[in-house]
Amino acid sequence: MSLVGARVLRKEDPNLITGNGQYVDDLQPAGCTSMVFVRSTEAHAKIRSIDTAEALALPGVLAVWTSANIAQLANCPGGLPGLDQPLLAKDIVRFVGEGVAVVVATDRYIAADAAELIIVDYEPLPAVASLSAAMAPGAVVLHEVLGGNTVHFQDFENPLNEAFAAAPRTASLHIVNNRCAPSPIEPNVCLADWGRSGLTLWAAFQAPHHLRNTIAQYFGIPQDSTRVVAPDVGGGFGAKINFVPEFFLTALLSKEIGKPVKYTQTRSECLVAMLHGRAQEHDASVAFDNDGRILALKLTVTQDQGAYPNGTGMGLPVLTTAMAAGCYRIPAVAISWRNVVTNTTPVAAYRGAGRPEASFTIERLIDLIADETGVDPVEVRRRNFIPVDAFPYATHSPLAMYDSGNFAGALDELLKHVNYDELKKEQEKRRQDPAAKLLGIGFASWLEIAGFGPPGSLEAFGHLASWESAQVRIQPDGSAIIFTGASPHGQGTVTTYAQIAADELGIDFDRISVKHGDTAVVPQGIGTMGSRAVAVGGEGVKTASGRVYENAKRIAAHLLEASAEDIIIEDEKFFVKGTPARSVPWSEVAWKSFQPLELPGGMEPGALDSTVFQQVPNFSFPSGAYCCVVEIDRETGGVNIVNMYLVDDCGTVINPLLVEGQVHGGVAQGIAQALYEHMLYDPSGVPRTSTFMDYLVPAASDLPGYITGRINTPNPSNTLGAKGVGESGSVGAPPAVVNAVVDALSHLGVKHIDMPVTPIKVWNILEGAK
Amino acid sequence: MTIRTSITVNGKDTSREVEARTLLVHYLREELGLTGTHVGCDTSNCGACTVLLDGEAVKSCTVFAAQIHDCNITTIEGAAQADGSFSPVQEGFRQEHGLQCGYCTPGMIMASTALLTENPNPTEEEIRHALEGNLCRCTGYEMIVNAVRWAAENPNFTSGGAK
Known part of the structure; x- marks a missing residue:
């Protein structure tokens, strides 16, 4: 029986449900010390002086460092030359949360006490805490070398003026895609031990080799004696791929002090120091005919990079604009983007990274077209979908060559679950009854670019390459260990890879282990991000397992004195086809694979050990159709999600249980962005949502249940057919939720509401309409 | 200032000289090496540090070790049954995929255990309400709700000592 596609319980769980997981903060090597930061309380200021005397005098304090102690060192890797963040602020701070000093002490309480004793004398400067403030004439400049606050501006190649002028109808929206804090429940944690034999860094990170290579380069030390270990990692969501001081x-x-040094971020620090996501503003215009057919689309993305732009952050608007047209055939698309610095936390990847922003805007525009033309939103989607026979489909962007999907099919599947006509009648009825809650129905036919990726794709973000490594090593007893360069942090990769390998090798699932996260153990790898762990890494496991299996068959054939083409496997036994009496068990084949005298001619020991650096020719394109039904309380403006219908097309499903989990989790973060979460700054750049008291990560009581369905168009870029599913929900959910809210209020003339759709925003609309 | 505190943790007597300000979670993690209890915030919102104090769920980041002299604490390390089988709640989380990264899971399991002690057959709404002090960033909660329901429906679960 094939394990690919089966609902298999996770290998990861027995440790994690008993408290035997091992996260970085759980490690306590002998002599371990604790590092604590003093972080800037000013958004923009000159540092006049830092007084560390009292802190240094505190018993138990081992070191207090400011930028003066590391003056000769380069700035933190990952930034843009000349605009990069110092490890500790030099002379000037540019956002609240920037590191100004660090203390190391024998324990975390003493380190925290000492940090309190450090006095930083700031000379405040005017701050720009929003895109409009940063771009205003005469705005204070963050980085003098830039001369202004715009880092980069990519203009339209052709602004499509004729297409818009000639179109029967046009419409425009200005959309703010709200800044979010990724907020894995485990904040950033790291533990360094740099002794005579080299540097070991345990880090809550998604791409340990990426960090290992960079940290070795940064210090000018060899990579062989630099080791990074990402043990159990408590969630990442894109925020644990960034190099931070x-x-x-x-x-x-x-x-310096000759002892292990551990840093455990507090949540309040995490909310201002772990890089944020989204933070875009869109100016979008669409031209269409009276039947709702789209003729042209124009999008300008303005990306808030925060105080220090980095490679990933700079890539966000590239991904957003590449996916601007979503799953629609649009004859003319014009894109433009701008990167701007502000006195806020730097911005980089957060689940979906650039693609939720694209899907939100195009799906809002579709509903706007429906509203303008009177054509039903479902019908507008149908009239504009790229048809199934159009793949491969070249878009306006060279990055996005869509290779598969069935957008109409996903919507059809969705509508089997949603009683749309009844809901519309109910909506009308409730509008007539002032005592009833308003009802809204919102759709999103979403598409994203994932499965990073083809050669060059991750290199553009500073990674070594875009393949993923997999090594399959058969042990002498016929069990298998798989080493993967993908570094999971909740995805269940250990389980899915064992499923894939079990099918390919004919070895029992329970006799396959998967190792990851340790650069001293695993072949050079890339990491887990961009929904690539199965589409690239899993394909690598399949390829390597297949190669091992072919050699195992040759050994079995030799032992059975048969031809390898005639060998089949069942219950971990190799048979000669048609002669079930003659067999050799996997364990014997494995054992003898190490013994030169037992091997067929030309084969050497080690034949059941295969390392693959799996490349893929294209990105993957997960898609789906979601529907959200909301109720709105007319008295409070509160929005309640009644139902959330989710049809996903992630291609081949390896484990339906885990796919469901990924969809739910992504949708939860999408709903959170739509209704709850917003990293807010006051005009002086002081964050107003820097604890979990203010930044609303939703609880179980804030989220609905989910009704899921699926279609499957296999990914043609790998033999598994899998597309990836980690980011899907975060791409599809926000437009479905906001479309539902706007639909509920459309009779009041509402065209758009920016996220998060808080009760006060809705209440103001309802009050304004009275 | 240090204070001697004696706490029974997972059935074993422990006694330490601690600073008055030592949080229970740090006592568990750093004094006793019981690292299954996690810290996820500094405002007692996330519940990753939830343990049972004389059978009731508390956030161990808001309890001083010195404050609970002579009390009984159960952590995730003490959640399994006497014969080593997972508890019904632990097994429910495994069966229903109620965890992904696992960081919030010990707190979720302890909070769910306390809920089922008080209310052995909770509705979905009661489960969601009871767990509103525990944040999970991975699952979207539905499978956590299912996990608790699984435990409610299998109160006599045992794996016969298999761990």
Whole structure:
């Protein structure tokens, strides 16, 4: 029986449900010390002086460092030359949360006490805490080398003026895609031990080799004696791919004081120091005919990069604009983008990274077209979908060559679950009854670009390459260990890879282990991000397993004195086809594979050990159709999600249980962006949502149940047919929710509401309409 | 200032000289090496540090070790049954995929255990309400709700000692 596609319980769980997981903060090597930051309380200021005397005098304090202690060191890797963040602020701070000093002490309480004793004398400067403030004439400039606050501007190649002028109808929206804090429940944690034999850094990170290579380059030390370990990692969501000063400072301080140094971020620090996501503003215009057919689309994305732009952040508007047209055939698309710095936390990847922003805007525009033309939103979608026979479909962007999908099919499947006509009648009835809650129905036919990726795709974000490594090593007893360069942090990769390998190798699932996260153990790898772990890494496991299986068959054929083409496997036994009496067990084949005297001619020991650096020719294109039904309380403006219908097309499903989990989790974060979460700054750049008291990560009582369905158009870029599903929900849910709210209020003339759709925004609309 | 505190943790007596300000979660993690209890915030919102104090769910980041002298604490390390079988709640989380990264899971399991002690057959709404002090960023909660329902429906679960 094939395990691919089966609902298999996770190998990861027995440790995690008993408290035997091992997260970085759980490690406590002998002599371990604790590092604590002093972080800027000013959004923009000159540092006049830092007084560390009292802190240094506190018993138990081992070191207090400011930028003066590391003056000779380069800035934190990952930034843009000249605009990069120092490990500790030099002379000037540019956002609340920027590191100003660090203390190392024998325990975390003493380190925290010492940090309190450090006095930083700031000379405040005017701050720009929003895109409009940063771009206003005469605005204070963050980085003098830039001369202004715009880092990069990519203009339209052709602004499509004729197409818009000639179109029967046009419509425009200005959309703010709200800044979110990724907020994995485990914040950033790292532990460095730099001794005579080299540097080991345990880090809550999604791409350990990426960090290992960079940290070795940064310090000019060999990679062979630099080791990064990402053990159990408590969620990442894109925020744990970034190089942050913490990693480099713990390493340096460990070398300096000769002891392991651990840094455990507090939540309040995490909300201002872990890089944020989204933070875009869109100016979108669409030209269409009276039947709702789209003729042209124009999108300008303005990306808030925060105080220090980085490679990933700069890539966000590229991905957004590449996916601007969503799943629609649009004859003319014009894109433009701009990157701007502000006195806020830097911005990088957060689940979906650039693609939720694209899907939100195109799906809002579709509903706007429906509203303008009177054509039903479902029908507008149908009239504009790229048909199934159009793949491969070249878009306006060279990045996005859509290779599969069935957008109309997903919507059809969705509508089997949604009683749309009844809901519309109910909506009308409730509008007539002032005592009833308003009802809204919102759709999103979403599409994203994932499965990073083809050669060059991750290199553009500073990674070594875009393949993923997989090594399959058969043990002498016929069990298998798989090493993967993908570094999971909740996805269940250990389980899915064992499923894939079990099918390919004919070895029992329970006799397959998967190892990851340790650069001293695993072949050079890339990491888990961009929904790539199955579409690229899993394909690598399949390829390597297949190669091992072919050699195992040759050994079995030799032992059975038969031809390899005639060998089949069942219950971990190799048989000669048609002669069930003659067989050799996997364990014997494995054992003898190490013994030269037992091998067929030309084969050497080690034949059942295969390492693959799996490449894929294209990105993948997960898609789906979601529907959200909301109720709105006319008295409070509160929005309640009544139902959330989700049809996903992630291609081949390896494990339906885990796919369901990924969809739910992504949708939860999407709903959170739509209704609850917003990293807010006051005009002076002080964050107003820097604890979990203010930043509303939703609880179980804030979220609905989910009704899921599925269609499957296999991914043609890998033999598994899998597209990836990690980001899907975060791409599809926000437009479905906001479309539902706007639909509920459309009789009041509402065309758009920016996220998060809070009760006060809705209440103001309802009051204004009275 | 240090204070001697004696706490029974997972059935074992422990006693330490601690600073008055030592949080229970740090006592568990750093004094006793019981690292299954996690810290996820500093405002007692996330519930990753939830343990049972004399049978009731508490957030161990808001309890001082010195404050609970002579009390009984159960952590995730003490959640399994006497014969080593997973508890029904632990097994429910496994069966229903109620966890992904696992970081919030110990707190979720302890909070769910406390709920089922008080209310052995909770509705979905009661489960969602009871767990509103525990944040999970991975699952979207539905499978956590299912996990608790699984435990409610299988109160006598045992794996016969298999771990």
